[in-house]
Amino acid sequence: MHIDIDNDACxxxxxxxxxxxxxxxxxxxxxxxxxxxxxxxxxxxMVREAARACPVAAITVSETVS
Incomplete structure (x- = not known):
């Protein structure tokens, strides 16, 4: 899993x-x-729930591919 926070959107x-x-x-x-x-x-x-809770969608959760 990879988590990205868009600091400009947060x-x-x-x-x-x-x-x-x-x-x-x-x-x-x-x-x-x-x-x-x-x-x-x-x-x-709970990471995905945290991303869904963000009111401006500043958090992106994606699966990492090996």
């Missing part, structure tokens, strides 16, 4: 961090960011 609504707190956090300005080492989602089943 408005800091903060819906992703409570939806998947093991993967997402917010920076000092309130904008979404991935926790270190969680770029692949760490197998957290």
């Amino acid at each position: 408005i800091g609504a903060g819906q992703c961090a409570p939806a998947a707190p093991g993967v997402f956090t917010q920076d000092d300005d309130g904008f979404s960011m991935l926790l270190p080492g969680r770029e692949d989602g760490g197998g957290d089943p």
Whole structure:
């Protein structure tokens, strides 16, 4: 799984961090960011829910192809 956050689109609504707190956090300005080492989602089943919760669709989750 690959997670991408569009920093230009993110408005800091903060819906992703409570939806998947093991993967997402917010920076000092309130904008979404991935926790270190969680770029692949760490197998957290709530990652897709966090992406759906984003009101501006700033989070994209895609499957990685080997």
